[in-house]
Each structure stands twice: as structure tokens, then as C-alpha cells.
Amino acid sequence: MLPKALDYESLNENVKKVQYAVRGELYLRASELQKEGKKIIFTNVGNPHALGQKPLTFPRQVVALCQAPFLLDDPNVGLVFPVDAIARAKHYLSLTSGGLGAYSDSRGLPGVRKEVAEFIERRDGYRSDPELIFLTDGASKGVMQILNTIIRGEQDGILVPVPQYPLYSAAISLFGGSLVPYYLEETANWGLDINNLRESVVQARFKGITVRAMVIINPGNPTGQCLSEANLKEILRFCYQENLVLLGDEVYQQNIYQDERPFISARKVLLDMGPPISKAVQLVSFHTVSKGYWGECGQRGGYFEMTNIPPQTVDEIYKVASISLSPNVPGQIFLGLMVNPPKPGDISYDRFVRESKGILESLRKRARIMTDGFNSCRNVFFYFYKIYSHSWVNGSGAMYSFPQIRLPPKAIEAAKKAGKVPDVFYCLKLLEATGISTVPGSGFGQKEGVFHLRTTILPAEEDMPAIMASFKKFNDEFMDQYEDYRGYSRM
Amino acid sequence: MLPKALDYESLNENVKKVQYAVRGELYLRASELQKEGKKIIFTNVGNPHALGQKPLTFPRQVVALCQAPFLLDDPNVGLVFPVDAIARAKHYLSLTSGGLGAYSDSRGLPGVRKEVAEFIERRDGYRSDPELIFLTDGASKGVMQILNTIIRGEQDGILVPVPQYPLYSAAISLFGGSLVPYYLEETANWGLDINNLRESVVQARFKGITVRAMVIINPGNPTGQCLSEANLKEILRFCYQENLVLLGDEVYQQNIYQDERPFISARKVLLDMGPPISKAVQLVSFHTVSKGYWGECGQRGGYFEMTNIPPQTVDEIYKVASISLSPNVPGQIFLGLMVNPPKPGDISYDRFVRESKGILESLRKRARIMTDGFNSCRNVFFYFYKIYSHSWVNGSGAMYSFPQIRLPPKAIEAAKKAGKVPDVFYCLKLLEATGISTVPGSGFGQKEGVFHLRTTILPAEEDMPAIMASFKKFNDEFMDQYEDYRGYSRM
Structure with missing residues (x-):
């Protein structure tokens, strides 16, 4: 029987070569665990709303009105939408043809x-x-x-x-x-x-x-x-x-x-x-x-x-x-x-600025909690944090934190036995123990023998201390298990 | 000076080979004419709302509410949205994570x-x-x-x-x-x-x-x-x-x-x-x-x-x-x-059915007006219309009408002189004369020496008679110009 065009062996080889760690092995395992009822903290993708970030009100009002243009003629529309959102929706609708x-x-x-x-x-x-x-x-x-x-x-x-x-x-x-x-x-x-x-x-x-x-x-x-x-x-x-x-x-x-x-x-x-x-x-x-x-x-x-x-x-x-x-x-x-956000003087301006600032400030705080949290863990750190302690926050720019994990040789051996890349091994154990779903550094590429993980800084501010405590507990136990002598993987 | 990676000569050849007639030469010319202030009837793409079709109310209400979830807690929401749309929005929001x-x-x-x-x-x-x-x-x-x-x-x-x-x-x-x-x-x-x-x-x-x-x-x-x-x-x-x-x-x-x-x-x-x-x-x-x-x-x-x-x-x-x-x-x-549209018994059911039926019935009518219109034009026809006159409407299924245009040899010569494929030549003339933007049959592929054009059946019902009259007038003049003896392109 000949293979068919959509049998695995006859697919476009370039498709097969693709690797995409952000939704790779870790994510798939996390999804399985979630189906089994385990609480998963998805920090694998920069997906803020999935972790509780609220949308900015003004843009949502405008797009909702654009979706429901018949509301623009509704005498009650002013009861639920501010006038500048109504004006903006009319503006955008006028830019479309239909x-x-x-x-x-x-x-x-x-x-x-x-x-x-x-x-x-x-x-x-x-x-x-x-x-x-x-x-x-x-x-x-x-x-x-x-x-x-x-x-x-x-x-x-x-x-x-x-x-x-x-x-x-x-x-x-x-x-x-x-x-x-x-x-x-x-x-x-x-x-x-x-x-x-x-x-x-x-x-x-x-x-x-x-x-x-x-x-x-x-x-x-x-x-x-x-x-x-x-x-x-x-x-x-x-x-x-x-x-x-x-x-x-x-x-x-x-x-x-x-x-x-x-x-x-x-x-x-x-x-x-x-x-x-x-x-x-x-x-x-x-x-x-x-x-x-x-x-x-x-x-x-x-x-x-x-x-x-x-x-x-x-x-x-x-x-x-x-x-x-x-x-x-x-x-x-x-x-x-x-x-083209709301401008000073617009009815929605204050609220828009308050909401935006609130999110950015909270992200800053979360970046700090996470950076400090990681730095307090054994064998986990931001290398340059030690050098540039004044610029701690660089350790968590964008939406991510990318600490280095120094894996003990015994952990690397155990990973090899399990047929896993060492950082994948570590992140899978972390996931099983805590529900924290990260991406192993190898998914982003790194130097031989150096290991990282990436998490987003997006979990809710109030959840962050508990998440970092749970991480620390896991990491201590992991290091206790595999670090029976003082040998680190090299930097 | 070496060519750069995004200079035309060094692009991926497969990109250059792509042809896409629906937004090809005719569309680009139509866009130019529109910029110059000419009224264009875009029938090149099956884009019903661009030609005045109104969206169905219920789905727009649901999606508007999903965009503005804060409205679900607004005491006035019931004044502008029906309860089943509110329930449906809650349903869909519950399917998302965030x-x-x-x-x-x-x-x-x-x-x-x-x-x-x-x-x-x-x-x-x-x-x-x-x-x-x-x-x-x-x-x-x-x-x-x-x-x-x-x-x-x-x-x-x-x-x-x-x-x-x-x-x-x-x-x-x-x-x-x-x-x-x-x-x-x-x-x-x-x-x-x-x-x-x-x-x-x-x-x-x-x-x-x-x-x-x-x-x-x-x-x-x-x-x-x-x-x-x-x-x-x-x-x-x-x-x-x-x-x-x-x-x-x-x-x-x-x-x-x-x-x-x-x-x-x-x-x-x-x-x-x-x-x-x-x-x-x-x-x-x-x-x-x-x-x-x-x-x-x-x-x-x-x-x-x-x-x-x-x-x-x-x-x-x-x-x-x-x-x-x-x-x-x-x-x-x-x-x-x-x-999963509204069901009998839902508050929005009747309206949804009325709107849906209205659109489909109007499309049927427009298909008929267009088919009859084309068939009344010299050298323009649906071949099988003649055979299956009982099933006229097959001439305009989906959202399109694809009549054959028998171009006189003189028109084909004129097209060649102008460096155009004959049906592109015809459609460009049609566009310049009437503002009707169609797609030449050659964009879809056809047998050697056989010419078509594709229009959508989507212009508003009330505009349709005028559009077909305008087409007929153009076509008559075109045929008068190029058809000085009784020779057709072969079928």
C-alpha cells in the first residue's frame, strides 16, 4: 500500500523540521494535566488576559460599537457607552466600506x-x-x-x-x-x-x-x-x-x-x-x-x-x-x-491613563517579585544581576523572565536516562510538582551546557508570592535530590 | 552595487510567480479610478457587506457583548441587548480563558x-x-x-x-x-x-x-x-x-x-x-x-x-x-x-430567520436579474442556459455570475495590439465606461479562445436593474465597434 499524501512519511519535510517550543512538549503536557483537573499556571506564552489582565475599557467600547453599528441609532446607547467611544466608533466605521x-x-x-x-x-x-x-x-x-x-x-x-x-x-x-x-x-x-x-x-x-x-x-x-x-x-x-x-x-x-x-x-x-x-x-x-x-x-x-x-x-x-x-x-x-489613544480632554482619557498605568506599574512590580524570587533560589539566577545590581529590572524586560538554572551533573545524567534535554527534564518536573508551565531555555537556543527557563511575568500580582514560593520549594527539593556534591554545570 | 535581499531581482521566485486576479490588474485600476473620484461598483470579490448587505443582528450583538464583557454587569444592558444574546455572550466567554x-x-x-x-x-x-x-x-x-x-x-x-x-x-x-x-x-x-x-x-x-x-x-x-x-x-x-x-x-x-x-x-x-x-x-x-x-x-x-x-x-x-x-x-x-444559530423559542429566533431568509431570497432575485440581464446582451450568455432553460438559476450559484463573452476577432486583435489578454481588454473597457469592476475569466483559467467574466451577484437589489442596463449599453457599443462582420470567437 502506497503512503498517502497526508501520511506522515510523505509530508513536506520543511513542515516536519519545524520546532516550536512555546507550544511544544511542555505545553502539551500542561494541557493534558489541565484536562485531568490539575490547576495549571500557563506562563509559557505572553498571554496577559489569560492570566487575569483586564482589557482597557475604551478600545473595547469602540470595537463593541463597531460590531453593533445598529446601537449607534439606539436612543439608550448613551446609557452604556461614553460619547467619545461613540464618536470613535463612527470614525472607524467611516474608514471601512461596509x-x-x-x-x-x-x-x-x-x-x-x-x-x-x-x-x-x-x-x-x-x-x-x-x-x-x-x-x-x-x-x-x-x-x-x-x-x-x-x-x-x-x-x-x-x-x-x-x-x-x-x-x-x-x-x-x-x-x-x-x-x-x-x-x-x-x-x-x-x-x-x-x-x-x-x-x-x-x-x-x-x-x-x-x-x-x-x-x-x-x-x-x-x-x-x-x-x-x-x-x-x-x-x-x-x-x-x-x-x-x-x-x-x-x-x-x-x-x-x-x-x-x-x-x-x-x-x-x-x-x-x-x-x-x-x-x-x-x-x-x-x-x-x-x-x-x-x-x-x-x-x-x-x-x-x-x-x-x-x-x-x-x-x-x-x-x-x-x-x-x-x-x-x-x-x-x-x-x-x-x-491613536484617547487624548487629554477626552471623556475617557483619565480612565484610559489610569488603567494603562495600572497595568504597567503592576508589571513592573511583578517583574521585581519574580526577579527577587528567582535570585533567592539555589542555583537559579540572573548572571548579570550580580554585576549590575542597580539595574535589577533588566532581568525581566518585555514580558518575560529568563533566569539561568545551574543543573547539577546528576540531574543532567538523570535527564539523559529519561531521554530528555536537561532543561526540559527540569521544567517537566516543575510542571508536575507545581502546575507552573514554563518554556525550557533550549526552546530558544542557548550555549552548550547552559540552562535556562522562560516564564512570563504575567500571573496576577496577588498570586505572585505564592507562585514564587511554590517554585522555590520545588527547586530546593530538586537540588536536594540531584546535588549530592558541589558540582555545577558550567556557566 | 549588489542587489539587496528585498530588491525585486533577489526575491523568492515562487513569490514572483504568484498570480492573483481577484485583486489583480482590474482591481488595481478600479482602485485608481476610485481615488480619482469615479464611482466604482466592486463586484470583483464576494464581499457582501461592502455592497450594502446588513449584518445579521443576533451574532453581532453576541460578539459586541463579548468585546465589552463589562456590559454584562451593567444594569442598563437589557435596554440595548436581548436576553438570549446576553446568555450567548456569557456562554462564549466561558469557553475562552480570558x-x-x-x-x-x-x-x-x-x-x-x-x-x-x-x-x-x-x-x-x-x-x-x-x-x-x-x-x-x-x-x-x-x-x-x-x-x-x-x-x-x-x-x-x-x-x-x-x-x-x-x-x-x-x-x-x-x-x-x-x-x-x-x-x-x-x-x-x-x-x-x-x-x-x-x-x-x-x-x-x-x-x-x-x-x-x-x-x-x-x-x-x-x-x-x-x-x-x-x-x-x-x-x-x-x-x-x-x-x-x-x-x-x-x-x-x-x-x-x-x-x-x-x-x-x-x-x-x-x-x-x-x-x-x-x-x-x-x-x-x-x-x-x-x-x-x-x-x-x-x-x-x-x-x-x-x-x-x-x-x-x-x-x-x-x-x-x-x-x-x-x-x-x-x-x-x-x-x-x-x-449554532438561534433556535425556535429563543427571543431572537424570529428576527434571525427573517433576516437570513431576506438575504437569501434577495440573492436569488439578484441572481435572476443578472442572469436574465446577461442573456439579453449581444454575444454574452450562459451556454447551458440555452439547454437547461428550466434551471436558469444554476447560471449564478454561489455568489457569482460567470457568463461567456464571445469576443469578435477584431476585438481580439485590438486587445493584442494593446498588449492585453482579450478578456482583460474587455473588462478594462467595461470598468472605464461603467465603473463595474469584474474579474476577467482568464484569471480563473479557461479553454483557449473562450472568454468569460466573473461578477458577484451582490450589488443591492434596487441597484441591479441600472447596473445591468449600464452593462448592456457598454456591451452594445463594444460589439458595435468591433463586430463589423458576423464572425465570433469559437466556443
Whole structure:
């Protein structure tokens, strides 16, 4: 009997090669345990609402009204919706041709793309062209489309930071390209060393790979670092010299929990540099409504903006976007609201600011509780916390905490016996003992013999002490079990 | 200066090969004209709300409440929402973990997948397993994912009906596979001749192509035919013999405007056939909230259901779906509402039925006006209308009308001189003269020397007579200009 086209052995090999740890073995086991009735704390995905974060009221009011346009004529509408939400809903409906039920242009609604361009202009101080902004069903879909446009085959390499968010490795596998890793330096606050980058490109060339693009995740996921202006300049100069497209994953731009180093966009730094670099380096940057203090993950709203991309290529990207007709329209409205929030003087302004600040401040507090909690555990720590104790909060930027776990050799042996990668072994034990569902560092890539785990900082503030206590108890018992002499895995 | 990775000449060749006529040259020209202030009637895409179709009230009420869950505690909510919509919103919110702002499982909310399974069971009379149902951002995304899973390279062929909906040709190009066309017989009511199919497979093999899957679009787009049970049986037997996966695009299953031939799903026919065929043929069927009388295109809600697909493959499909985290959650709720609409006795039932029936009846009327209108035009007609005058309405099934245009030789010459495909030439002239934006038949594929155009039947009923009059006037003038002797292009 011949295998059929959808039998495992005859599938597209690129599909089989894909690895996606965020919803990998740990997540699947957690889902099983949940089905069996165990209480699971899902900290594997940056999914704030799933852990109790309340949505911002104003944008939800606007989108609810857009979904129910017949309410706009209801004499009672003012009893349940404020006037500025009603006005905003009318504004967005006027930007559609037929409301939320009509496909938009495949690039998204022109009026929302204009709002995005205005936001970028305010942020960077440079004009932005709505025609070079495409709205997407979340940032991931945009990243995938751009990678698909770039990758021609396995000889095409994409520089990706390690540790990285596995969207990149997964998408590169799916499109049949080659991931070229560059290591972030844990001992240097997860900074990016240009010599290291250069070395990665040389090694890739040696293997016959043409490096065509470089990914930066800024602020970092899972590492939480925020790139300095000087570092961004080096990166852009490097892209110029090596003829690389820069893909700037900037979805955590609102998730900054320290004041010393604000977020600066790759685009601003590029344009600040002036010609020839500012006219030459091709840049695509990504943003979303899923992160920040919005956390509207389930709405799937995002955009990418293109700089220095020739019109013919923009047309090709438009054409491919057309195949699936249009991104979801409610997600587009959320994006419009994110880049154009209530202004001082609007009825909903105070409430909006109060809610936003409340979320950001709570995230800061949670980052601190978690960082301190991890640092109080045996063999668990943020390496650079020891060095830069003044900047503790860098240990948990974006929405994640990525502590190093020094696994005793006996634990590594036990993992090998169980047929597991050591950090997967540790995280599975943690899950079974406490219900805390994390992602092992190996899912993001790390140096040989160094182990981490990633958790989000998203569990509710009031639950956080108990979660950290439960983690500490598990970790103590784990270390007691496997650490019968003073030997650590090496850093 | 070396080309950069996002310069046109260095893009992924598969991206460049993609053609997508629905938003192709005609659409782009129409958009330009609209910008210049011309009134455009967009009949190029099945986008009912863009042409004035009102959304069904009940599902919009439910989704609006899900977006604004704080309203559920508002003492005034009963003044603007009926109690069954409130109850339904609570039901759907209880199926999420964190409301619409939280990512769902990458396959979609388990509770909605259960509602879909129950719908399929009621429709087909066979059990359906929610674990084999994946929710998607519209049907197109699902089709693309399955094709990406199947296609390994250009030696892999996919049988696609011609004329076809260009999603298929575009996605096959993008994933680097080979489209193997099979022709639908216009003279046989756009039916499917198995000998023709067999011939296509033989020819493809001769070129070194392994045919791995077959697409059917039922009811047809752009042709509007509804496949008979006997025809579906032949197709399934053929898939069994040739070891093909059947991809059943059944998004128009609610758009049937005649009573003689009801829609029957490929799955029902397959399971009716019994073993060995019912246990062997791999089938994936697709559905959406964008069509039917819902027309909620902008919400991007869809699903696919898998039959006879091994668990290991289902896991692979799940893994790849995970890369972009989850389909948009509001779209999932719309899908739940579509498969589980209000029931007799519910407060909103009567209104829901009245609205649904109103839309379907109006679509029927519009199909008739359009069919009769085209048939009254010189050199424009539905071939089978002449044969099957009792079943006029088959000429405009699904949401489309696909009349044949017999272009005079002089028009074909003029088109060649202008560097245009003849039907593109005709449709461009139509657009410039009348503002009616159609898709030339060549965008869907057709036999050499035979020309068509596709319009949707979606313009408002009251506008339809004027649109058809405007078409007739244009067509008369066109034919006057180019038809100076009695020579037609051959059928």
C-alpha cells in the first residue's frame, strides 16, 4: 500500500523540521494535566488576559460599537457607552466600506494605516508613508510573510539572536532557509557583540550560505534587554556593510520597566545616521496589539512598516497578502486605537491613563517579585544581576523572565536516562510538582551546557508570592535530590 | 552595487510567480479610478457587506457583548441587548480563558470546535471529532496551510478545476508545487467528467509530476454549479484509485438558489460509500463565515475538518498552526454562532430567520436579474442556459455570475495590439465606461479562445436593474465597434 499524501512519511519535510517550543512538549503536557483537573499556571506564552489582565475599557467600547453599528441609532446607547467611544466608533466605521464584515484592502484599511504612520512620525520624528505600512493578523503573520519573501532556499541564511523567540527558527524551517545564529552575551547584560555577529556571518559563508537578513528583537524576548542607540548604530552599519535586510521585531516597545534606557526604534536610528546608510539599509519593523499594556493577543492585530524597500517589491508583498484577502478588520481597529489613544480632554482619557498605568506599574512590580524570587533560589539566577545590581529590572524586560538554572551533573545524567534535554527534564518536573508551565531555555537556543527557563511575568500580582514560593520549594527539593556534591554545570 | 535581499531581482521566485486576479490588474485600476473620484461598483470579490448587505443582528450583538464583557454587569444592558444574546455572550466567554483578548489554543477554542462538530453531525448524520477540526482566520488560511503541508516541490501536483478560484493557483505557486488543471464542462452545466480527470493525471505523470491531491469547489466558484451525489461518488472513487487527498472547498454550502439539487458534503458521500473507500480517502473540507447569508468576510472566521488523516499528521498541522499562536478569537465566536444559530423559542429566533431568509431570497432575485440581464446582451450568455432553460438559476450559484463573452476577432486583435489578454481588454473597457469592476475569466483559467467574466451577484437589489442596463449599453457599443462582420470567437 502506497503512503498517502497526508501520511506522515510523505509530508513536506520543511513542515516536519519545524520546532516550536512555546507550544511544544511542555505545553502539551500542561494541557493534558489541565484536562485531568490539575490547576495549571500557563506562563509559557505572553498571554496577559489569560492570566487575569483586564482589557482597557475604551478600545473595547469602540470595537463593541463597531460590531453593533445598529446601537449607534439606539436612543439608550448613551446609557452604556461614553460619547467619545461613540464618536470613535463612527470614525472607524467611516474608514471601512461596509463595516467590520467587509474585507478591507489586503494591506489593511487606508485610514488606520494613516493613523499608524502618524504614530510612527510622532515617535521617531520622521515622516512615515502609509503606503509602506501593511496591517496583519498579529505580528507573527507579518514576520512570516517577509521571511517567505526573502528566503529562496537553504542557501539563504537569516541571522537570528540566540536565545531567540522560536517564531524565527520555526518560520525559517518552514520556508526552507537556514538559521544563522548569533549569540547574545548573558555576561554582558544580553548585549550584542558585533565581532560575534561578524564571526557568525563568516562561518555561514564558509558553509556556502548567503546571509540575507538579520533579526533583532528589541526589547528582547526572552532576554528582556533593551538595545542602546550605540548598539543599534553598530548593527545598522553592519547591515549596510554586509548588505542585509534588518527585521526589527519591536513588539515590546511599550514594555520598558526601567527609565535609564528608553526604547529607540531601529528606524529612528537609521534615519538619524543620514546617507548613505539611511538611504540604503532595507528595514522592516513589526508591532502588535498583543503586547504593551494592551495584551489584546486574541484580536490578532499587527503591522509592519517598510523602509528603503523598492516599490516593485512592495507590490509583490501586496500581491501575496491578497491571497488571503485581508487581515481581520476588528484587529485593525484595535491597532488604530493603540496608535491613536484617547487624548487629554477626552471623556475617557483619565480612565484610559489610569488603567494603562495600572497595568504597567503592576508589571513592573511583578517583574521585581519574580526577579527577587528567582535570585533567592539555589542555583537559579540572573548572571548579570550580580554585576549590575542597580539595574535589577533588566532581568525581566518585555514580558518575560529568563533566569539561568545551574543543573547539577546528576540531574543532567538523570535527564539523559529519561531521554530528555536537561532543561526540559527540569521544567517537566516543575510542571508536575507545581502546575507552573514554563518554556525550557533550549526552546530558544542557548550555549552548550547552559540552562535556562522562560516564564512570563504575567500571573496576577496577588498570586505572585505564592507562585514564587511554590517554585522555590520545588527547586530546593530538586537540588536536594540531584546535588549530592558541589558540582555545577558550567556557566 | 549588489542587489539587496528585498530588491525585486533577489526575491523568492515562487513569490514572483504568484498570480492573483481577484485583486489583480482590474482591481488595481478600479482602485485608481476610485481615488480619482469615479464611482466604482466592486463586484470583483464576494464581499457582501461592502455592497450594502446588513449584518445579521443576533451574532453581532453576541460578539459586541463579548468585546465589552463589562456590559454584562451593567444594569442598563437589557435596554440595548436581548436576553438570549446576553446568555450567548456569557456562554462564549466561558469557553475562552480570558475573553477575546487571550490567545486561544492554536486549533481554536475547544468549545467552538465542539459546536462545529455537532453542526457537521447534524448535517451529515455521522459523528465528527472536534479534535480533527481546526479553526482558522478564514477558509483561505486553512487551504494554504494544508497545501503547504502537502507540497514538497515542483514534482508534486494538485488537481484544480478550471475555471478555478485563484486562491489555489496562487497558493500552489507560492509553495512551489505544480497545478494540474482539469476542465469543467461549460456545455454540461460545468460538470466534472471523470475521463477528463483521468486524462489530466496521465498527462501530469508524463511530465514527471506526482499528483497528490485534488481540489473541488462545491458549490462552484466562479461557475456556481452544485455537484450531484453521483458525481461526488465518482470523484471519491477516483481519489481512492489514484491515492489522492481530496480538498473540499465547501464555503458556498449555504448559497444554493435552486431546490432541485441540494448541497451534499463530500464527507457525507464518502462515509455513505462504506469501506474500503470510506476508511481510506483522506479528505479535508473547508468552511467559513464569509459566505452564506452571513457574509462576515472582514471577521476572518473559518475552519477545516479532517477525515482519515493520521494523528501524527494532525500533530504536525497543529505544530505549524502554533507558529502564529491562534486564529483571531472574535472570528471563532462568529463561527460558533454560524454553526449554532438561534433556535425556535429563543427571543431572537424570529428576527434571525427573517433576516437570513431576506438575504437569501434577495440573492436569488439578484441572481435572476443578472442572469436574465446577461442573456439579453449581444454575444454574452450562459451556454447551458440555452439547454437547461428550466434551471436558469444554476447560471449564478454561489455568489457569482460567470457568463461567456464571445469576443469578435477584431476585438481580439485590438486587445493584442494593446498588449492585453482579450478578456482583460474587455473588462478594462467595461470598468472605464461603467465603473463595474469584474474579474476577467482568464484569471480563473479557461479553454483557449473562450472568454468569460466573473461578477458577484451582490450589488443591492434596487441597484441591479441600472447596473445591468449600464452593462448592456457598454456591451452594445463594444460589439458595435468591433463586430463589423458576423464572425465570433469559437466556443
